[in-house]
Amino acid sequence: MFLDLVVLCGVSWALSIICAVRLWRRPDPVSRKLRWTFLLVIPIFGPLFYGGLYRPPPVQPEEMRAPFDITRHSM
Numbered sequence: 001m002f003l004d005l006v007v008l009c010g011v012s013w014a015l016s017i018i019c020a021v022r023l024w025r026r027p028d029p030v031s032r033k034l035r036w037t038f039l040l041v042i043p044i045f046g047p048l049f050y051g052g053l054y055r056p057p058p059v060q061p062e063e064m065r066a067p068f069d070i071t072r073h074s075m
Contacts, residue, residue, distance in 0.1 A: 008044065015047040016040040023054075 020040050023033055036054060040046040 012044045012047060016050075019047055019050045023050075 020037050023036055023040075026033075036050060040050055042049075
């Protein structure tokens with residue numbers, strides 16, 4: 001059990017370092033980089049928050065979406 005936790009924290013720290021390096025290479029304001037760097041040092045949750053919240057993909061415009069008829073695909 002203890003070894004599993006150590007491995008999980010080690011992987012989390014490795015992901016945090018990778019994310020921080022990528023973050024500091026972006027042309028964003030320093031204040032934003034500092035906030036996200038402080039968040040990244042939280043084990044396990046830091047990389048999850050960064051991956052999910054840093055820059056979510058933009059919503060695709062309506063005219064570029066594939067047509068989908070909900071009445072045909074419902075059960």
